[in-house]
Amino acid sequence: MNETAGGTGRLPERLRQAVLPVHQRIEALPFFTSLSRRALPVERYVDQLRAMAIVYAAVERALETSEDRSARTAWSAATPRLGLLLADLAFFDTRGPLPDAPGSTGAALAAAKAVLLCALQPHRLVGHLYVFQGMALGNATHLEDARAAAGGVAGAAWYEGLGAGTGVQWSAFCRCLETLGLGPEEEREVVDGALEAVNAQEAIHALLDPALPVSRRVLATTLNVEAGSHAVPEDPDLLVAALRAGARCLAEFPYFNDRWGERGERYTRSDVAWLMELARLERAEALGQVRWLAGVLARRGMPSLLLERQLELLAEELPAGEVSAASEFFVTAAEHLRETRRGALPDDRAARLASTFESATGFGSAATRREAARLLLAALADETSGFPGAAEAVATWYRGPRFPDEWRKAVGDLLRSPFSGSRAGRSEG
Amino acid sequence: MPEPEATSSLLKARDLFLKALLEGDRKAAVDVALGAVEAGAAVSDFYVDVVQEALYEVGRLWEANVISVSREHLATSISQFVIGRLYEHLPQATFVRGRFLLTGIEGELHQVGGLMVADLLESDGWVVKFLGTDVPVPDVLEAVEEHRPDVLGISCTMLHNVQKVASLVASVRERFGDRSPRIVVGGGAFRSAPERAAKLGADGWAPDLRAAVVLLHGGAQGDQR
Numbered sequence: 001m002n003e004t005a006g007g008t009g010r011l012p013e014r015l016r017q018a019v020l021p022v023h024q025r026i027e028a029l030p031f032f033t034s035l036s037r038r039a040l041p042v043e044r045y046v047d048q049l050r051a052m053a054i055v056y057a058a059v060e061r062a063l064e065t066s067e068d069r070s071a072r073t074a075w076s077a078a079t080p081r082l083g084l085l086l087a088d089l090a091f092f093d094t095r096g097p098l099p100d101a102p103g104s105t106g107a108a109l110a111a112a113k114a115v116l117l118c119a120l121q122p123h124r125l126v127g128h129l130y131v132f133q134g135m136a137l138g139n140a141t142h143l144e145d146a147r148a149a150a151g152g153v154a155g156a157a158w159y160e161g162l163g164a165g166t167g168v169q170w171s172a173f174c175r176c177l178e179t180l181g182l183g184p185e186e187e188r189e190v191v192d193g194a195l196e197a198v199n200a201q202e203a204i205h206a207l208l209d210p211a212l213p214v215s216r217r218v219l220a221t222t223l224n225v226e227a228g229s230h231a232v233p234e235d236p237d238l239l240v241a242a243l244r245a246g247a248r249c250l251a252e253f254p255y256f257n258d259r260w261g262e263r264g265e266r267y268t269r270s271d272v273a274w275l276m277e278l279a280r281l282e283r284a285e286a287l288g289q290v291r292w293l294a295g296v297l298a299r300r301g302m303p304s305l306l307l308e309r310q311l312e313l314l315a316e317e318l319p320a321g322e323v324s325a326a327s328e329f330f331v332t333a334a335e336h337l338r339e340t341r342r343g344a345l346p347d348d349r350a351a352r353l354a355s356t357f358e359s360a361t362g363f364g365s366a367a368t369r370r371e372a373a374r375l376l377l378a379a380l381a382d383e384t385s386g387f388p389g390a391a392e393a394v395a396t397w398y399r400g401p402r403f404p405d406e407w408r409k410a411v412g413d414l415l416r417s418p419f420s421g422s423r424a425g426r427s428e429g
Numbered sequence: 430m431p432e433p434e435a436t437s438s439l440l441k442a443r444d445l446f447l448k449a450l451l452e453g454d455r456k457a458a459v460d461v462a463l464g465a466v467e468a469g470a471a472v473s474d475f476y477v478d479v480v481q482e483a484l485y486e487v488g489r490l491w492e493a494n495v496i497s498v499s500r501e502h503l504a505t506s507i508s509q510f511v512i513g514r515l516y517e518h519l520p521q522a523t524f525v526r527g528r529f530l531l532t533g534i535e536g537e538l539h540q541v542g543g544l545m546v547a548d549l550l551e552s553d554g555w556v557v558k559f560l561g562t563d564v565p566v567p568d569v570l571e572a573v574e575e576h577r578p579d580v581l582g583i584s585c586t587m588l589h590n591v592q593k594v595a596s597l598v599a600s601v602r603e604r605f606g607d608r609s610p611r612i613v614v615g616g617g618a619f620r621s622a623p624e625r626a627a628k629l630g631a632d633g634w635a636p637d638l639r640a641a642v643v644l645l646h647g648g649a650q651g652d653q654r
Contacts (some may be wrong), residue, residue, distance in 0.1 A: 065499040067453070110563075113538060120455065120506035229536040229563070231589045277589065285622060289588055292492075299494035389494055 011187055012174040015130050018191050022198040023138070031208040038148040044210045045149040046092050047101045049158065051108035051204050053085040053225040058112035059128050059197075061226070068122030070180045071129075077176035078133050079169055084158040086225070086262065091155040097223065099216035103207040109221070109229060111200035118193060123186045126177070127193025131201065133173050136161045224270035226263075232273035237319045239273060245313035246272035253306060255371055259397050272310055279326035290333045298382040298390040301397060305378035308337040344384035350377045353417055360410040363403065372398055376414055391415060439470060439478040446511075447483040450504035451496065462511045463518075472519045473552070476545045477638045480508055484541060505541055512544050522554035527579035529555040529645070530610070532569050533562025534593050539586040542616060546582065546641050553642050555580075566597050570604055580645060581610040583631075586617040594618075595629040602630065615641055 026032065031048065034040045060082050063075040092098060118124040139146070139159040146159035162169050182190065218239055220227035233239045246268045250256050256264040278286040290311070294304040315330035354373035361369050375394050382390035398411045442465045449457035465475050484504065491501045531547050533540060540562045547559040558576050560569065562584070573581060581601060585594050594614060602609050614626050615635040626634030635641035 062499065065497055106565075113563075116502045117506055120503065120510060228538070230587070231536075231592075274589065280592075281588070285588060288621065296492050296494075299492070393494065 011177045011180070011182065011190065012130075014187065014191055015127070015177075015194050019131060019134070019194050019198040022195070022202055026198075026202050026205055027138075029202070029205050029209065030211060031205045032142075034210050035142060035145045035149060038145055039210075040145075040149040041210055042092075042149055042151060043098060043214075044101075044208055045146070046089070046098050047104050047214075048205070048208050049085055049088050049092075050098075050100065050221065050225060051104045051208070052158070053082060053089060054105065054108040054221055055111045055115070055200070055204075056082045056085055056132060057226045058115040059125070059132055062115050062118060062125055063129060066122055066125060068125070070182060070186070071122045071125045073180060074126045074129055074173075074176060077173050078129055079136070079162060079173075081132065081136070081158060081161065084161065087157045088150075088155050089225075091150075097218075100219040100222050101207075101214045102217055102219065103212070103214070104204055105219060105221050107200070107204040107207050111197070111204065114196055114200065121189050121193070123182065123189035124193030124196065126180070127190040127195070128197040130173075130177065130190070130194050131197035133170065135201075136166050137170060140166050220270050220273070223273055224266040226266065227270035230270070230274050231277040232270070233276050238276050241317040241319055242272045242276040242314060243269060245310060245317040248313050248317075249306065249310050252309065253371060253375075254368075255375060255397075256306075259301065268310075272314065275310060275314060275330075276326075279329045283329060283332075286329060287333055287336060290336070294337060294382075295387050298379065298387040299393055301393040303375055303378035303382050303390065303394060304337050304385075304387075305341065305374065308334045308341070311337070340385050341378060341381045344381035345377060350381075353377060353414060356417075357410050357414045360413065361407045362410075363407040372411075373414075376411065380415070436478070438468065439465065439474060442470070442475070443479045443482055446479050447486055450483055450487060450507055451490075451500065453500070453503045453507070455507050455510055458507050458511050459514055462515055466515065466518050472515050473549050473638070473642075475515065476512070476549065480512065480545065481542070481638060484508055508541050509544060512541070512548065516548055519548055519552040522552060524554050525556060526554035526645070527556070528576060529557045529580045529582060530560070530572060530576050530578035531557060531582040531584065532560040532564045532572070534583055534585045534590050534597060535563055535565050536590045536593060537562050537585055537587060537616075539584070539616070542586070542638075543584045545638055546584070546615065549638055549642055550645060553645070555645065566593075566600050569597060570600060573601060573605065573610065578610045581612045582641075583612065583614045584616040585614065585619070588618050588621075591618050591625060591629070594631075598630045613641075613644060 031040070031044065034044075060080055063071055063078075066072055066075070089097075115125070115128055118128065139161055140163075143156065143159045146156040147153055150156045177190075218232055218234065218236075220230045220232050223232065223243075233242060249272075250265060250268055256268060260267070275290075278289055281289070290307070294307050297307060298304050311330045311334035315327045315334070318327050318330075354370070354377060357373045357376070358366070358369040361372070363369075364372075376391070376398060379391045379394040395411055395415055399408045403411075442461055445461045446458055449455075449461060462475060462479075465479070466472060487496070487501055487504045490496045491498065496504075529550050531543055531550075533543050543559060543562060547557045551557045558572070558578070560572055564572075569581075583594050583597060585591060598612055601612060611632045612630075613633040613635065614629065614631045615637075619626050619634050620636050623634060623636065633644050635644045
């Protein structure tokens with residue numbers, strides 16, 4: 001790559017020069033001077049982790065799904081860091097999540113939104129990635145300060161990063177940028193993206209000033225850094241009840257964790273909190289929202305049976321003073337989903353099909369086979385009820401490589417069962 | 430409504446525009462838009478019959494898990510770009526109806542509808558200030574103080590943000606009292622239940638872009654009072 005053929009061939013240096021003044025300003029902000037003096041309150045430290053996780057999640061998700069060649073190449077040379085931030089947040093969450101500082105969280109959500117809008121100019125994403133990869137260098141210089149703020153080694157995984165390997169990784173990433181072969185206009189987009197990212201960092205860290213007063217609130221991001229800004233209960237008792245219901249549902253259906261891992265757990269937390277808020281809406285509106293969510297989730301591999309169960313558990317977990325209207329709503333909504341499912345696939349028929357499936361699989365525990373049968377049949381019922389793609393969305397998982405041939409054959413047989421045949425006939429009619 | 434012939438050509442344009450959005454082809458989307466306008470379509474009709482309808486379909490495809498969320502964002506970004514290109518083709522009003530302040534409610538990320546409303550109302554004689562979306566209540570109140578609009582428009586797509594609209598309406602009325610601007614609302618959150626707007630204390634609501642223009646002519650459509 002040379003200058004006449006396209007870009008400058010010195011993209012990392014251009015980027016360094018562009019962001020350097022902003023980096024210097026950020027280092028001079030009260031957040032970092034306080035961190036360096038080992039005087040940063042742990043709450044502000046957690047606020048920073050959460051804000052960074054909100055933005056990193058957007059950047060990493062955008063890069064994972066980008067179809068742009070240069071963005072994907074740069075991403076392949078980078079080191080994902082969202083996991084480190086989530087590990088740190090989980091460490092501090094053991095005493096219950098710290099409510100958000102709305103200022104820094106709001107700035108982080110704005111930065112995440114800017115990342116989403118990079119879709120039209122994917123080279124900007126490379127600029128965002130450059131800034132986030134570069135932050136590992138700054139983090140390394142502050143590692144002991146971060147440990148002081150965190151109160152020990154645990155909770156400082158993001159600052160530690162790759163440890164001694166940080167410099168090597170950074171050099172490899174910069175070499176990758178040099179080989180992208182971008183033209184001048186594309187390089188300009190990369191630099192614009194980097195400036196956008198570093199300016200957002202300045203805005204976020206200005207709001208992390210430990211001297212600023214903070215009115216903490218539980219937000220959707222308190223529960224899940226990828227949840228955006230949807231409503232969650234402000235009443236702590238309702239929130240705790242919602243989280244208990246979510247935890248029970250996760251325990252009843254290991255499928256969530258097997259398939260989606262930590263991310264599935266996070267979304268369960270924010271989703272049940274949102275469901276709890278639905279009880280405040282008028283009944284018809286709230287039921288409409290439940291039906292809408294059932295369709296959205298069913299087509300993504302979460303049959304409405306799971307939502308039905310979450311609603312039942314929410315009714316059970318409501319604090320004593322809240323049992324009337326809210327409880328009635330959750331029970332009614334769960335009943336609505338149950339009756340829809342039974343209308344598509346009566347229980348006795350489902351039981352026969354499940355029994356055939358469970359005896360044919362020859363793999364896994366009885367509980368695993370039972371769960372698979374329930375979810376596959378619930379997905380078939382969803383498909384019949386007007387959510388095309390619901391069955392395949394679950395079957396994709398159960399026909400995956402983690403299962404043996406005999407199991408996969410049983411899944412295929414279930415999908416081709418007489419029930420499936422009548423479903424096709426009905427939908428065509 | 431457009432003339433039947435125009436409707437037919439806009440339907441064809443809609444298919445092409447949607448295809449361009451789903452393929453992430455910004456140039457093709459711009460070509461469809463400029464081609465339609467050069468062929469005589471009104472920009473307002475292109476907004477309503479092509480952009481709005483194509484984005485509804487993109488939303489449906491996301492709900493059905495046919496396209497990814499990143500593809501949906503790309504379609505949104507391209508649409509915003511096209512709207513920017515079409516702005517210069519909008520007829521300019523030769524008179525002033527009044528001042529209109531438009532905001533997306535706090536927590537709301539949907540912005541394209543607001544952009545189109547702002548453009549169409551400006552073309553219809555309103556001096557429009559669009560604050561963007563996800564604007565905190567105190568910032569909206571400051572903007573009302575600064576711009577002194579005749580009408581405040583509030584856009585809300587997601588149902589769970591409706592309570593925030595109620596809160597904003599109440600805050601405006603409380604702070605400005607008799608000096609409060611007329612307040613109108615619009616967006617997806619109101620299409621499914623039009624009575625919701627009156628319950629919030631709004632003076633009117635508009636189910637879509639054309640209705641928004643008519644509503645602000647002072648017409649009866651969608652007016653709650």
